[in-house]
Amino acid sequence: MLEIKNLHARVEDKEILRGIDLSVKAGETHAIMGPNGSGKSTLASVIAGKSGYEVTSGSVELNGLDLLEMEPAERAAAGVFLAFQYPVEIPGVTNTYFLRAALNNIRRSRGEHELSMSDFMKHIKSKVLLMDMENSLLSRSVNEGFSGGEKKRNEIFQMAVLEPSLAVLDETDSGLDIDALKVVANGVNALRSPDRAIVVVTHYQRLLNYIVPDYVHILMDGRIVKSGGKELAFELEEKGYGFVEEELASKA
Amino acid sequence: MIDLKSTPHSLIENFSLMKGLLSTYGPDSFQVLREQAFRSFSEFGLPTTKDEEFKYLSLKALEDGRFAPAYGATIDRYQVEQTAVGQVDAITVTFVNGEYAPELSSAHLLPKGVFIGSIRDGLAAHEGSIVRHLGEIATLKGKLGTTNDERFVYLNTAYLTDGAFVYLPKGVSLELPVHILYLTSADHGPLVSFPRTLIVLEENSDAKVLETYLGIEGVYFTNAVTEVFLGESAILEHTRFQDEQIESVHIGVNAVHQGADSIYTSNNVTFGARIARNDVNVWLDGEHTETWLNGASVGFGHQAIDNHTRIDHAKPNCNSFEVYKTILGDHALGVFNGKIFVYEDAQKTDAKQTNKAILLSPTATINTKPQLEIFADDVKCTHGATIGQLREESLFYLQSRGIPKPEAQGLLVYAFAAEVLEKITIPTVRDILEKALFEKLKESQKLPDQDGE
Numbered sequence: 001m002l003e004i005k006n007l008h009a010r011v012e013d014k015e016i017l018r019g020i021d022l023s024v025k026a027g028e029t030h031a032i033m034g035p036n037g038s039g040k041s042t043l044a045s046v047i048a049g050k051s052g053y054e055v056t057s058g059s060v061e062l063n064g065l066d067l068l069e070m071e072p073a074e075r076a077a078a079g080v081f082l083a084f085q086y087p088v089e090i091p092g093v094t095n096t097y098f099l100r101a102a103l104n105n106i107r108r109s110r111g112e113h114e115l116s117m118s119d120f121m122k123h124i125k126s127k128v129l130l131m132d133m134e135n136s137l138l139s140r141s142v143n144e145g146f147s148g149g150e151k152k153r154n155e156i157f158q159m160a161v162l163e164p165s166l167a168v169l170d171e172t173d174s175g176l177d178i179d180a181l182k183v184v185a186n187g188v189n190a191l192r193s194p195d196r197a198i199v200v201v202t203h204y205q206r207l208l209n210y211i212v213p214d215y216v217h218i219l220m221d222g223r224i225v226k227s228g229g230k231e232l233a234f235e236l237e238e239k240g241y242g243f244v245e246e247e248l249a250s251k252a
Numbered sequence: 253m254i255d256l257k258s259t260p261h262s263l264i265e266n267f268s269l270m271k272g273l274l275s276t277y278g279p280d281s282f283q284v285l286r287e288q289a290f291r292s293f294s295e296f297g298l299p300t301t302k303d304e305e306f307k308y309l310s311l312k313a314l315e316d317g318r319f320a321p322a323y324g325a326t327i328d329r330y331q332v333e334q335t336a337v338g339q340v341d342a343i344t345v346t347f348v349n350g351e352y353a354p355e356l357s358s359a360h361l362l363p364k365g366v367f368i369g370s371i372r373d374g375l376a377a378h379e380g381s382i383v384r385h386l387g388e389i390a391t392l393k394g395k396l397g398t399t400n401d402e403r404f405v406y407l408n409t410a411y412l413t414d415g416a417f418v419y420l421p422k423g424v425s426l427e428l429p430v431h432i433l434y435l436t437s438a439d440h441g442p443l444v445s446f447p448r449t450l451i452v453l454e455e456n457s458d459a460k461v462l463e464t465y466l467g468i469e470g471v472y473f474t475n476a477v478t479e480v481f482l483g484e485s486a487i488l489e490h491t492r493f494q495d496e497q498i499e500s501v502h503i504g505v506n507a508v509h510q511g512a513d514s515i516y517t518s519n520n521v522t523f524g525a526r527i528a529r530n531d532v533n534v535w536l537d538g539e540h541t542e543t544w545l546n547g548a549s550v551g552f553g554h555q556a557i558d559n560h561t562r563i564d565h566a567k568p569n570c571n572s573f574e575v576y577k578t579i580l581g582d583h584a585l586g587v588f589n590g591k592i593f594v595y596e597d598a599q600k601t602d603a604k605q606t607n608k609a610i611l612l613s614p615t616a617t618i619n620t621k622p623q624l625e626i627f628a629d630d631v632k633c634t635h636g637a638t639i640g641q642l643r644e645e646s647l648f649y650l651q652s653r654g655i656p657k658p659e660a661q662g663l664l665v666y667a668f669a670a671e672v673l674e675k676i677t678i679p680t681v682r683d684i685l686e687k688a689l690f691e692k693l694k695e696s697q698k699l700p701d702q703d704g705e
Contacts, residue, residue, distance in 0.1 A: 048652050051644070076654035088649040092667030092674065101663065101700035102653035109654075141667075141674070158653065 001026045001197045002047075002166055007058035009046050016042040018222035020058070026165070027194040031208055031233060032201045034219035035241045040201045041085060043219070044170040047199075048082035049075050062166055076102070077109035079165030083155040083172050090142035095154070098142050099124065099161050106162060127160040131187050149180035156187040167191070168199045173207035185210030205237035218244055255297050262318045263444065264294060267410060270321055277372065277413055279379060285387050289409035296403050304399035308587045308619045309558045313501055313527055319444035319473050321411075322349040325437040327468060332356055332435070336495065336688045337464050340680055342431035343368050345416045349436055350445035352414050356435075360428065365421035368430055371450060374417035381419060381452055386412075389479035390507040395535070395564055396593040396625060404503045404529075408446045408477040415448030420457035422483075429460040429678045436496070438470025449478040453486035455511075460489040462681050465504070467497030467524060476504040482514040484538065489517045491676050493685060496524035498553065505531040512538025512567075519676050520576075521685055522549040522557055523692050529558040536598075539569045547576035547607075548672035550692050551584035551616075562591035565598040565631075576607040577672050579665055580616035581696050587619045592633060594626040601628060605635040610642070610668055612696065642668075655700065662697030666690060 007020040016039045024030050034040050046053050047060060049072035060067045067075050090098065103123075104114040115123060128135060131153055143151050152172055159167050169188065173181055188211050192198060200211055208216075208230065216232040217224045218241075226232065226244055235243070267290055275283050298314055299306040327348050332338050345368060346356035352370040360368075367374050375382060387409060392400040416432040434447045453459060465474060474496060482488055496502045502525040510516050522528050528551075534543050549557045557580075563572045578586040588607045609618040622635035642664045650660035669689055676682040693699060 050648050050652075071657065072648060072651035073654050073656040073660075076652060080652075082652050084649065084652075088643075088646050090646055090649070090664070090667055092670030093663060097700075098650070098653070098663075101655055101659065102650075105656065105659070105700070106654040141671075162653065 001063060002199070003059070003061045005059045007046070007060060008056045009042060009053050010056060011042070011053055015056075016222055017046065020222070020224060022217065022224065024166070024197045024199060026197055028215065029192060029198040029200065029211065029213045031213035031216045032199060032219050033203065033205070033216060033233065033236060036203065038219045039222045040203075040219055041170055044082055044168045044201050047168055048072060048080060073105065074109070076162070076164070077106045081159050081162055081164030081167045083152075083159060083167065083169040085171040085174060087143050087151040087155055089144045089146075091144045093142050094139050095142055096124070096138045099158060102158075103162060124161055127157055130160055130190055131157040132183055133157060148175035149177065152176055152184055153180065153187070156184050160187060160191060165195065166197050166199070168201065170201045171203065172200070173202055173204060181207065182210060205233045208233045220244065262320070263407065266319075266321050266444070270411065274411065274413060278375060279383060281383050282412055285409050286412050289406040293403060293406035293410050296406070299401060299403055303401060305401035305560065308585065309527065309529060309556055311527065314473060317442055317471075317473065317501075319442050322351070322443040322445035322472075324351040325349050325439060327353070327356065327435055327437060329356060331468070332433070335466055337431070337433065337462070337466065337493065337684055340429070340431050340462060340684060342429040342462065344431040344433060345369055346433040346435065347414070347416070347447060349443065350413065350434075350447055356433075363424050363426070366424055366426065367417060367419040369417060371415050371417040371448065374419065378417070378419050382417065382450060385452055385479060385481050386450055389481055389509045389535070390477055390505060390533075392533070396595065397562070397591070404475055405477055405505050408448060408475050408505070411446040412448060413446065415450070417449075418451040418459070418461065420453045420459055422454045423456045425458040426460070429462055429681065432461065432463045434465045434474070434476070435468055436466070436472050436474060436500070437468035438472040442471045442473070444473040444475065447474065447476040449476070451478070451480045451488070451490070453482050453488055455483040456485045457483070458487040460678050461491070462678065463490065463492045465494045465496060465502060467495065467500055470497060471499045472497070473501045474504070476502070478504070478506045480506070480508040480516070482508070482510045482516055484511045485513040486511065487515045489519070489677060491519040491521070491678070491681060492530075493521045493688075494524055494528060494530070495688065496528070498524065498526060498555070500525050501527045503527075503529045505533065508532070508534040510534060510536050510538065510541045510543065513540045514538070515542040517544040517675070518546065519672065520545070520547040520559070521673065522547070522559070523688065526554065527556045530560070532561045534563045534572070536563065536565050536567055536570045536572075539567050541570045543570070543572040544675070545572070545574040545576070546672045546675045548669040548689070549578045549586065550669060550689065551579070551586060552581045552696055554583050556585040556587075558587035560589045560591075562593065563603065565592065565594045565601040565603060568597060568599045568601070570598065571602045572604070574605040575672065577669055578607070578609040578618060579612065579669055579693070580609065580618060581612035582616060584616045586617070589621045589623060590635065591623045591625070594628050594631050594633065596627045598628045599630045601631040601633065603631070603633045607637050608668070609639045610665060611639065612665065658698040659700050662693065662699040665697050666693050666699060
């Protein structure tokens with residue numbers, strides 16, 4: 001599904017990603033872990049097409065399509081969804097209006113018919129239940145005045161509504177208490193399916209207790225330095241990132 | 253100034269034509285007000301861009317125009333229902349070309365002592381209150397400021413005829429909103445009308461008023477004055493929606509007098525006219541008042557929209573909050589001038605002022621001037637002005653959800669002004685104005701469909 005090859009990217013003069021290779025198949029959940037500044041969020045941003053990053057070499061493909069050639073909205077239409085680390089507040093635009101505009105754009109670009117207001121409402125009501133959200137949230141402005149937990153929950157709600165084929169969760173656990181974390185994780189788990197891939201970007205192992213990954217990759221200094229199964233996350237939690245550095249040093 | 257005495261001008265000439273008719277309307281004190289105001293207006297004439305308060309707004313269209321005195325036009329209920337505000341569920345008082353139109357107004361059973369109707373009808377039971385307040389609130393006499401300019405209040409008062417009158421006695425809370433609707437249809441050539449509104453809320457009363465200026469047809473000049481008196485602890489939410497015809501001139505002054513512990517909210521929404529000028533002047537005459545001034549203006553083509561606000565903090569312990577937003581495209585011109593006067597006595601004043609503008613084209617311009625004059629020493633006053641583009645991170649957020657860039661931009665432009673409309677707490681009015689904003693922007697912005705909402 002997602003094929004990243006030798007990806008190099010920089011912000012201004014600073015090279016952040018220095019040769020990433022990652023292959024994620026449909027139905028899989030991958031965790032990308034790494035210390036602060038290792039390039040995790042940059043990777044998520046480059047996949048979604050945020051401006052300000054210059055890809056200097058390498059490729060990112062989704063189901064054979066070259067994502068790097070696409071505008072962010074085209075990537076969304078192709079099936080990419082990024083759950084933001086810091087979801088943006090958009091005062092003046094209600095959640096309903098926003099999501100309907102998003103979903104209908106995506107449907108249109110896929111050649112599907114647009115959803116009428118009533119079909120759309122049916123579609124999102126089931127997702128509201130899934131995310132254990134208040135109905136009133138739908139008529140509120142996007143993320144405005146939401147607590148940190150509500151914002152993250154809203155991200156996963158949007159993901160549930162838009163039903164992407166690739167979801168990238170950027171530090172979705174940050175700022176969440178344990179109850180909110182469980183709700184968010186339940187939402188994500190409900191969306192796991194054989195035709196959907198999920199990439200969880202996180203600093204801590206905590207979230208991975210609830211969203212159990214198939215593979216764990218450790219990102220340091222712009223490269224994936226170690227990959228393994230879910231047990232790698234526990235090892236990291238126990239020993240800290242220092243053990244990977246030592247391991248790398250002893251190999252060198 | 254433009255001297256109107258040496259060269260004949262319709263705004264002066266009309267007075268001698270109408271004098272006889274005007275004198276039959278209202279008590280003798282009205283005639284005194286008219287005569288005084290006409291003298292002052294004739295003396296000072298029309299402002300030019302050399303006058304500080306009109307520095308960025310050319311009134312050449314007024315100078316060159318010939319405006320006949322307004323007379324009634326035929327507008328039926330169906331036509332009104334088809335307008336943007338035609339479906340507002342409210343106690344409605346409608347005027348057509350300045351003339352009271354009872355057939356387009358609604359009759360409601362009102363709480364005891366409440367009056368909502370025309371000034372003419374209100375005089376029967378409330379002459380004392382009308383005479384006491386009319387002209388007294390809109391004046392800047394004795395107030396701070398070296399460039400005070402009252403010419404358009406003079407002009408309106410010189411031609412004082414009818415207008416809307418809302419009166420709430422002590423302790424009355426009105427459940428339904430009030431809608432004061434001024435329609436103008438200049439189907440027989442350019443005309444001028446002088447709507448006058450007086451809203452009096454006695455102690456502890458509470459109301460929501462929508463005041464609409466809507467153009468139906470033609471070229472015209474609307475010179476409106478609204479006076480609001482809030483007694484102690486009175487609460488008023490006052491939404492003013494102006495959508496005049498594109499070749500018209502609208503100059504309106506909204507003057508407010510706030511008693512102690514009162515709360516006044518102004519939501520000032522301006523879409524229309526070739527030249528639109530709004531002055532909102534709030535005089536804080538008691539302690540512990542709260543004032544909210546919210547503004548949203550949208551202009552395209554060659555529209556000029558000039559918002560002047562002033563808050564006179566004359567007493568201690570008062571709070572005022574102000575947010576004005578402007579969206580301008582094409583060759584539109586915007587002006588914002590926000591004055592806050594803090595008088596010597598007004599310790600513990602807390603005043604916040606923000607104004608923001610988005611320019612959608614390189615040929616649109618905005619002139620912004622916060623003007624704080626503070627004569628007390630223990631106060632908190634802040635102001636901020638931004639003129640800018642849309643936030644990159646918001647744009648990316650929308651795009652990342654599948655909304656293409658042009659639509660995402662349109663959505664953010666809409667949201668920028670819609671944020672102000674959210675302050676309106678009458679749901680139908682908020683929805684209607686959001687829709688009107690959407691329609692206004694739709695021509696220039698690629699906005700996602702909103703049907704069914």
